[in-house]
Amino acid sequence: MDGYSCSETMQVSIEWIGETDAARADVDAFIVLVSPQGAQDGSMRQAWNSLLLPLMERHLFQGAPFQTYAVPLQGRGESRTVIFVGAGERPLTSEELRVAAAQAAKAALKMRVKTLAWELSAPLVAFTAEQNAAAAAQALTEGMILGAYRQRQYKQNASDYTGIEQLLFLRKGSVSAAEKAEWEQGIRRGVAYAESTCLARDLTNLPGNMLVPEGLAEAALNVAAKHGFESSVLDERQLAELGMGGLLAVGQGSVHPPRLIMIRYQGRDKWDDVIGLVGKGITFDTGGISLKRRAGMEEMISDMGGAAAVLGVMNALGTLRPAVNVVMVIPAAENMPGGGAFKPGDVIRSYSGRTIEVLNTDAEGRVVLADGMAYARELGASKLIDVATLTGAVLTALGDVATGAVANDDTMLEEFILASKRAGEKVWPLPAYKEFWDMLKSDVADIKNSTGSRGAAITAGLFVGTFAEGLPWIHLDIAGTAFLAKERGVNPKGATGAMVRSMTEWILAQEAKEK
Template sequence: MNGYYGSEHIQVSMEWKEDLDAGQYDVEAFIVLVSPQGIQDGSMQQVWNSMLMPLMESHLFQAAPFQTYAVPLPGRGEYRTVIFVGAGERPLTSEELRVASAQAARQALKMRAKKLAWELSSPLLTFSVEQNARVAAQAITEGMILGSYRHKQYKKNTSSYKGIEQLIFLRKGKVSAAELLDWEVGIQRGKAYAESTCLARDLTNLPGNFLVPDDLTKAAMEIAEKHGFESAVLDEKQLETLGMGGLVAVGKGSVHPPRLIMIKYQGRAEWDDVTGLVGKGITFDTGGISLKKRVGMEEMISDMGGAAAVLGVMNALGILRPAVNVVMVIPTAENMPGGNAFKPGDIIQSLSGRTIEVLNTDAEGRVVLADGMTYARQQGAVKFIDVATLTGAVLSALGDVATGVVTNDDTMLEEFILASKRTGEKVWPLPAYKEFWDMLKSDVADLSNSTGARGAAITAGLFIGTFAEGLPWIHLDIAGTAFVNKERGVNPKGATGVMVRTITEWILSQEAMKK
């Protein structure tokens, strides 16, 4: 995609053999999931068991969850190493299986391996809480791709190693047609989820001088063209003509003018029951006239993490093609303190007709999302999910561990939380009491864009929810989870692509409910 995202895709396949002979495979590393019980009862291949016993006795490898240990295998054909991955004493959840796979991928990256083979126990389901082949296949595939992600480097001298290229699942014994189909579906879904998450990571990691609103627009249009989606881009003149005063105001201070991006996915014959996905696309946020502190401002390249997330979802929908209708809207701008920048005390009129009193120009995300929500509704959306790196306050409440959620519809929220449990992406609901809505009132306008420090993560979300016009809506504040300072679970240091998998999972669950 012309440099907008460049993560290499991993080819994933499966082979089922009556007799499993690892030596015949042209791979550089062989991955084996190990439990202490499996070593003790001799259910593993003898070649692995004979290697594991000394490791266990010397306490080098105890098969603890997510523990990895690589052992060179000189003279054993084309493959050079076995990577043992600990499964622990009890069956793993799908999230734990996903993390174990990510750890194996990271171990393989250290070895600069390109081709891997994963030996599946017969059946692998003995390791899985869900006891579901499709879930297991999806989790391992996701973990391998997410764990093998590498941040693009801009150094003069870079390695020629391009990462993991191939993963082969190997299983000894006969397999039913139903189980084979489950594995195929799981692998396909795992690849779609993980590759789309890596797309979002790549976009979010781009330096601010590489990704201004026009660049984000080009990346979005490439995704739309790739999948044959209907799309449109509104420039600054069209935004002004239509009355998108919020987006125009936020973008005025930059030499790079604002844009509004729209992509439609129509998976049903009739354009009805449309979900609106609205992502915050502030490609760099200085805070504007209400300038941020110098320390940490470099991380504001991630302030378009919401836009990256919804683009990732659209890419996944293009691959999986569910029978649903979705309209994606990204209001994108740079928030800069230029001579023409909007100022504290300004009154601006949004596309909805509501006026907004600006008390803090660093509370710009909710202002552009207001116009994005209204535009999505005009395009037919009847329920909404907005995604934004919105507030520092959510970091105070939830750190970088969980995404904050605000909603006006408890049923929609319950369905979304169930989806998040399946993907392993943590979300936590915040209350939306009437008193919080009242805090948004202004003496001189319909709304104030800042309510102070108290309840800030909640009121910021409710500001956006105002523009849902009473229709079902969920707000996801990913300010803490979109960009992290150290590797954890399936996430690398830097951009995580958070919420791509959970939103996609929720959308697919909506399709399933209609069948």
């Protein structure tokens, strides 16, 4: 994999300027957040008011939330543009601010802009419901980077435009040292969250012939090397020696053998209270012998979206360096219907020692996660989150709008859902009643990998949770949210990097609890 298409080179910074200095910024375009009242009462810079009022009189721009309108600036030698972004009349939440910034970035991309200045005519907290400068700075930064994402192209005559390279926030007026520190903290966190999400998007968008289990392992090792993390990759011979029967079974139908990937981040002196992140890494899923239908199978490049998400989290941790301990495990395989493929009716022995009755080879994700969960526990995890594009059933329940969650610890799940709200991602809890656990019982093995269509998103998650062995655990089913048919909010068409920001936010909250 030769580089990422998200703009890791986008430089984001802030300058504190005088009232008349904004126009001197050496950029291709300005971004101005506009409320209808602000445009009417003349509180904005005169140069912007003179452009805005005619637009509003002609109903071309009303300052409605997320509305954008670009106007070329006039004058001798002037070649710049101003992009007006509507804020509406009420304060914006952080998520709404993210979306507004993403819309501004998309408008800038259409004009092939490389350098941008976001002019903040007043303390931005005046626009935000949270009234928090750090949250506002983070939301704006995330929104701009996420909105500026461009999926890698493989066309012969691809454009030479490389995207937005620089974003400069211009904050007018006096500012306290505390507010300045909050802005810088928010920008730093926003860059880490957004770039890590883009990393997950890039990996998930890679065509199946360009990302096989070995290639996913190489990408993970690159992340580890970048941040100086301990890492390892187990090949098929080592997996067999350890008895990783679930991962080996799923991968045995492919010419590309499976891999088990580990990265360890130690942010505390002692290796205790370890968070385990386990991501499903099926680099392509045909369904195996239980072959999928042809229509839509090309989107199965996204079946390693869980692996991409946990890799994105590790990248964010490498930048932010919180005082937490995290071990990441990715069981990676390609599910193919080859001559050696595992079959319905097979009974396989997982790394935990539990036997699994295979009723559906297209329910392979939970089988590899079983080995991943057991390995994470062995490496010291005391609480676990698994994330996976696990079931079509979650799409039936929640569409492509929300991630489904199943857990065995209500407090942990509630804390995670609060973190997801701060991150601007939607997570919906599904019940984990005893009756659903009972549906997993097999007549011939310890557990079966499919329970049919009833409660399928729940029982699939609970299958994975069985291998948490009673440790606090959350399962996140991103089958609907990891890959979109069309852009929405801060997310593009294709891979979204779902749950990178939520998981990172939850982990940072764990650090804050201990302070």
